[in-house]
Amino acid sequence: MPDVFAELVGQDDAVATLRRAAASAAAVLRAAHLPAPATADDPDDDLAALAEADEVDGGTATTVDPGAGMTHAWIFTGPPGSGRSVAARAFAAALQCVHGTGCGTCPGCHTTLTGTHADVRLVAPEGLSIGVGEMRALVLRAASTPSGGRWQVVIIEDADRLTEAAGNALLKAVEEPPPRTVFLLCAPSTHPEDVSVTIRSRCRVVPLRQPSAAAVADVLVARDGIAPDVAQWAAAAAQGHVGRARRLARDPEARQRRDAVLAVPRRLTGVGTALDAASALIEAAEAEAAASVAESDAAERAALQTALGAGGTGRGAAGATRGSAGQLKDLEKRQKSRATRAQRDALDRALVDLAGFYRDALTSALRAPVAPVHTDTAALAEAGGQKWAPEGALRRLEAVLECRAAIEANVKPRIAVEAMMLSLWRG
């Protein structure tokens, strides 16, 4: 039976660290159920008690490496698709596991992985940032005693999207954590732009690496039953992003969108076609995003209207309708923010594909002994590399990366993409 860490592809070091920590956390809980050790000054602080118990225990076979033990705050870093949130959820499950350290089948593991465990909270920003209101409410709830008698776990996906005020609210909780509360943050890196230096200094970092194409392909074959040749192509094209590889292997529409993006380089023949290509890229991202949020938008709206008694004729229905306008407006605001985020994510995926093409052109021009990202456009990239020489291929690759950075820095996507297309055409 696969345990909770089975979904983490190519992350052996991180998994070993997390298993040791989960074992250490389980030891804390076992110790808490025994009479308090005489050396512990503050029996409430289980982690402090464990640290002291370890010291007393020194030299025996059961000694836990001090660096491998449990701690209150963790940051999972790594490139997109490396499995930051998968790792955080798996570790949360291991902490709630009632049989061991993440068996994958007990109620603790199961409810954590399906998102229904009472002591595991997940914050995943749907908009472009996580606000202070949301963070304060979370910190408050995280301070309560775990109802299951184990740990209160708070997972913050995209911790790099915390507003400054939200970061400060979180910092207070991380600095003085309640004894049984564990914070699991996910961020691209520990660069100060992603995570504040003060929060970073309170956390243990678990770096995840970009899994190799071979490791991703193995998972697609073994776990998803995808044919080996399709799995190898999708794993290479997805550049180490497991979820993206799975989508490319399974979803014909995702493949079509990728084909359209990779057709861009050969269509850039003038200013007009460059601007047309920019429009097409933006509109495709908008359409993809609209399709991805349409269903949840409609469901949320219907649920809110039902809750507000829209269409009701009983006493109080008129008053409810008057008060509901504000709530509907709030919902629309949240949905608009989520749609913007979905558009940016879709556009970013397209830009990563495009960057892969120019990277292939560059490595081909340099005759570098590495496999192409996009095997299906490798011949085209090679022709481009010969025509442009390494310098020209590098300038084009940089134009794509600059476009990503500009959009991340809040330049209007259309302006950034038009500038990129013109650079790609001019070379």
Ligand SMILES: [Zn+2]
């Ligand atoms: Zn379990």
